[in-house]
Amino acid sequence: MPPRVLLLATKDTMAYARRPPGVATGAELLAAVPADLLAAEVTVEDVSSEPSWDITPATMFALARRVRAALADDGYDGVVLTHGLDTLEETAYLIDLVVGEAADRGRIVLTGATRYRDELSADGPRNLASALTAAADPALAGAGVLVCLDDELHAARRVSMVDATGIAAVTSAPYPPVGRVVGGRVESLAAPPQRPPRAVGEPESDVALIKTYPGIDPVLLTAAVDAGARGVVLEGTGAGNVPASLLVTISDLTEWDIPVVVASRCRTRPVDLAEQSLGGEIAAKVGAIGARGLAPGKARCALMVALGHIGGVRVARDWFARL
Missing domain, CATH: 3.40.50.40 (Rossmann fold)
Incomplete structure (x- = not known):
């Protein structure tokens, strides 16, 4: 039986088109991924979110709670969250801090894009395909929250955005990526950082x-x-x-x-x-x-x-x- 992966789709660069203007649903984003590249049974859920450059702590907390519930309560084997790149590293790390033991039950991968979906050589479909592959791979269980861009998998604690225009937009330097997606599978490159201490109570937004x-x-x-x-x-x-x-x-x-x-x-x-x-x-x-x-x-x-x-x-x- 294939792994069950939940795709949580926010509306950001990966989903935007400019000619004519429009925003793709999660199902439309998934449809751009060739079926033979899907190693999981994917359920799509569109989630409400501001553009990532205008995201609020309340939205970040809500996304973190949904990711945690998907693994801890709904029985999914993995979760992929599409997110704008401006604040992707902050949302990824916040989820990593609050997801707790749910991270041991499945894989959590955030991804995004630097190019609109109607641009030449849009990077969204490939990033999404690689993220879904990673979320379906049992070898990444317990690795914590990962960010997948340009086929590389970066630990949430270490990742940072360094290029707002190129498809290799993030890095873990001076650390190597945790892994990369090659030929439809995950290749491990380095051990992920230690898991953070257990969070208690609701985070303080102010x-x-x-x-x-x-x-x-x-x-x-x-x-x-x-x-x-x-x-x-x-x-x-x-x-x-x-x-x-x-x-x-x-x-x-x-x-x-x-x-x-x-x-x-x-x-x-x-x-x-x-x-x-x-x-x-x-x-x-x-x-x-x-x-x-x-x-x-x-x-x-x-x-x-x-x-x-x-x-x-x-x-x-x-x-x-x-x-």
Whole structure:
């Protein structure tokens, strides 16, 4: 009996046509995949979503819950979610954080496209075919959430979008992809990262992400908290440095039980903030929490999930230490 795979189709670039304008349903996307390339019995479900560049945390949480239910409650062997590339890496990682034990029951693959479906050499059909192949492959059970583009399979924790125009739009560098789809099957290339700790409670949507820069005014941090932010992620520089002008405010927010997580605009090692650099060590001393190598957007997702637990700074610090 072939594996059962659920295709969750959002309406983004893969589904768009411009001449004449139109948006394909999930069934129409699936129809573009040759039947002999389908290694699974595929059920299609169209799901409501904003364009990925305008997606809300509420929609991201809803997609994560549907993916989890498909594996844990509905008995599917795999799930493929089509998604716009702008925020695909954040949605993929958020699902990875909250799907829990359901990831051990089946495969979860997100895919998308950089070209509209009526463009010359549209990449959507091939990306979808490869994603469905991966979702049907029992060898990927327990690998966590994967992103499939250009036949490559990337772990949600490691993937980042680096090209908004080419079909090889994402990378896991400096890590290799987890695998690739070749000749209708999955070829393993590297072990996936360890699974994240178990999430508890509903994620907190109100987390601010603030990019630091020379001369930044610390009032930006307090203004975000005054507006309702339950936590703050700072996008630092280098190995996790933030301007000294923010240190007093970081200390104040920590005392108010508002977690402040420091990520970096650069790739960094998955270690404690105090081990990254002198600037990171100073920030850690006043209460900042290190993102452990996560990109800023993913660090925000992780803090949203951490704040779903009962607790503030202490719980968030423990959560990130186990990522």
